[in-house]
Amino acid sequence: MPELPEVETVRRTLEPLLLGRRISRILLARRDIVSGPARSANLLLQHTITALERKGKQLAILARPEHDPHAQDEQRESRGQRESRDLRALVIHLGMTGQLLFLAPRAQPPQSDHIHATWTIAGTGPRALGTLLFRDPRRFGGLFPYPSRAALEKAWSALGPDALEPPPHDHPSLARLWRSRRAIKAALLDQSCIAGVGNIYADEALFLARVHPPRPAARLSAGERVAILNAIRDVMRLSLRSGGSTLRDYRNASGAPGDFQSRHQVYGRGGEPCRRCGQLLSSKTLAQRTTVWCPNCQPRRGSP
DNA sequence: CGGTACGCCTGAAGGC
C-alpha cells in the first residue's frame, strides 16, 4: 500500500520520462475514478508536463496547455481562454492498490485488468514515447484535477508538513498533534497532522522511537516527541533508499517492486520475535488498524 | 471541534 516512500519512488521514476512531454491522447475507462472540485475537467489532454510534485501520499502532475495555433489575436482571448493557459494540476492518489506504470509503445502491462486511465505521451517525432497507465483494482485511489496551481496549493495546505522533510517543530499542525489526546498511532495516521505516514510507517517509526502506540499524544515527553518526528523522517528515508515496501501490489512506474518490507521491524510481524530484543511482538487493533509493537522496547510508560 | 465508526472495493488466504 503506497505511503510516502512508495509515492516518492513513483515520482522519481516518472519524472525523467514525463518532464517536457505533451499528452496527446487520453483513454478514460472509468469516469468514476475522477473526483474533486474540477471533476469534469479534461485530464491534461494536449498539455505539456512541467513538473511532478508530491506532498504526503499525493502525487501531482503539473502541466501547461498547448497554445492554440488558431488563436493568434491575444487581445481577443476571453478570460476563460487566458485561464486555460494557466498551469493545471492533476493529483493522483494511489490509495491501497493504485499503480502508475510507464510503458514503452506497444509494450503490454504485466497485468492489464483494472486499468482505469491511459495517457499517451507524445515523443519529439511523430511516434509516441509511451503510455502512462493508472491501474487500481480496489479503486481506493483516484484522480483529482485542479484548475490551477493555486487551487492545488490550497488543497495541499490542509495537509500537515511532509514527513520526508526535516520536522518543522513550530508548525501549527504539529502543535495540534501534541495537544491531541488520541493515541499517538491514530494521530500519526491523520494526514492533517503529518502528511505521508500510513499504517506501515506509523508502526515502524514508533518502534524506532521506542514509544508505545496507544499512548495519548498529549502525554508524550518533549524528548519522545522529537524522537518520533526524527524516527518518521529516518524510516521514510531508509525506505526510499530501498524503493519503498512491496507487500503485494505496489510497483514503481517501471514495474519494479520495493525492497524495504524485508527490513520491517514490526509491521506484519505480530507474534514474531523482536529483532532488537527477542521478545514476542504484540498486536492489536488500534484506530481500526492492525498495530504491532514490542512490549519490551516500547513500554507503556516512557523510558526514564 | 475533537474524536470515532463505517463503507467503499477486490483479491488473497484460510477453514471446512
Add this chain to the structure above:
DNA sequence: TGCCTTCAGGCGTACC
C-alpha cells in the same frame, strides 16, 4: 475442488 468468510486499509462522510 470449491464455496464461504475474513482480512487488508486510505479516505470521505456521518455521527456523537
